[in-house]
Amino acid sequence: MKVAFTTQDMQGVDAHFGWAKNIAIHEISADGHRFVEAIQFDGDLKEDGNEDKLAAKIDAIRDCAIVYVAAIGGSAAARVVAAKIHPVKVAEGTPIPELLDRLEQVLKGTPPPWLRKALEKGKEKSFDFDQEEETDHA
Numbered sequence: 378m379k380v381a382f383t384t385q386d387m388q389g390v391d392a393h394f395g396w397a398k399n400i401a402i403h404e405i406s407a408d409g410h411r412f413v414e415a416i417q418f419d420g421d422l423k424e425d426g427n428e429d430k431l432a433a434k435i436d437a438i439r440d441c442a443i444v445y446v447a448a449i450g451g452s453a454a455a456r457v458v459a460a461k462i463h464p465v466k467v468a469e470g471t472p473i474p475e476l477l478d479r480l481e482q483v484l485k486g487t488p489p490p491w492l493r494k495a496l497e498k499g500k501e502k503s504f505d506f507d508q509e510e511e512t513d514h515a
Contacts, residue, residue, distance in 0.1 A: 378496055379413065380405050380480065381437075381444040381462075382473050387415060389470045394449040394457070395430055400437055403477060407484040410477045435460050442495035445476055463495045 382390050383397035392398065402413045416437045418430070431453050438444055444462050447469040457464045467476065483492065 378405055378443075378498065379403070379438075379441040380477075381441040382476070383444065383446045384473065387473075389472045390445045390447050390467050390476065391470050392447055394434065394444070394446045394453050394464070397434070397446075400434065400444075401473060402438070402441060403473075405477060405480055405484070407481065410481055431456055435462075438462060440498075442498040443480075445471075445473075461498055463491060 380403050382401045382403070383392040383394050384390060384399050384401050385392050385397065387399055387401055398418055400416045400418075402416065403410050404413050418433065435456055438457075439460060439462075441462055443465055444457060445465050445467055447467065449457070449464050449466065454464050483489075484496075488496065
């Protein structure tokens with residue numbers, strides 16, 4: 378599963394979603410994690426009401442299941458959730474490696490329901506019609 382982190386310094390989650398200069402993307406499983414890419418953003422990122430900056434960021438993390446943020450506005454949070462990405466707010470400056478290690482440990486155990494749902498992102502959903510129970514609506 379891919380996880381995104383809003384960051385200014387590439388070391389910790391130290392950025393508001395809309396104002397982040399960088400988004401670091403990592404691949405994670407119960408067996409480990411690896412850095413995938415860093416996406417950089419330019420321009421006046423602190424301009425409130427600039428919905429264009431949100432669209433570019435959401436597109437950049439579209440295949441991520443989770444985005445860790447120091448802060449996120451209501452409009453941005455709604456758009457992130459609509460893209461089936463789970464925003465997680467953490468204390469500003471929380472080191473990215475610490476969050477990855479913590480998440481990896483959770484994945485080794487029994488993840489909470491929201492995380493199990495996030496793990497399904499990108500997987501093919503299948504339904505076996507032969508196993509569906511028939512009911513009589515007479």
